[in-house]
Amino acid sequence: IASGSEYFGMEPFVASGPRAGTIHASWSDRVIGANEAVLLEMSATVGRYNAPLMHTVWxxxxxxxxxxxxxxxxxxRxxxxxxxRPGGSPAQAHAACKAAIADAGLAHTYRKRSGYSVGIAFAPDWGEGHLLSLGxxxxxxFAANMVVHVVPTLRIAGTAGIGLSxxxxxxxxGHEVLTSCPVGPQR
Known part of the structure; x- marks a missing residue:
């Protein structure tokens, strides 16, 4: 907001510890504990154009x-x-995402699409999965000038959730990454 972001198309999500394993959990009065993940998802918005980012800190x-x-x-991710990239297939992007997770032995933690298009958005959502979904x-x-949120999120209900988008x-x-966050989860 201090950098100029306007009201974005969906509420921010903040979930810690076991709540981070629940998709789209919102903040609560739960006290964040030691040695646990905190899953954050929010967006920067200018002129109703949203650039969401999901990132886990701990x-x-x-x-x-x-x-x-x-x-x-x-x-x-x-x-x-x-x-x-232009001409690339969202289905191939999704398959590559799933394969990387399976290669790590964590296929049981991934049960959704790997991303969706974003653009001009109004509440209650910033996504355009009905237009293009990485599934x-x-x-x-993919074509030049499309904007896509690539958002693999691994979750174990009641245990943990990790997202890096x-x-x-x-x-x-090719593509240009619009969001900025250090690579990998941060402390």
């Missing part, structure tokens, strides 16, 4: 399956992004 040390999920989530059956090719502009010869 308090203390992230260990065990949650740490494995963070590594796999970053690899899945990068695998999907490799297909986001198994989406064959409409990027909103990208499809360019004439």
């Amino acid at each position: 308090t203390g040390s992230l260990t065990g399956e949650a740490a494995e999920m963070a590594v796999a989530c970053a690899a899945a 990068d695998a999907a992004l490799a297909h986001v 198994e059956t989406e064959e409409k090719p 990027a909103t990208v502009l499809v360019t004439d010869d």
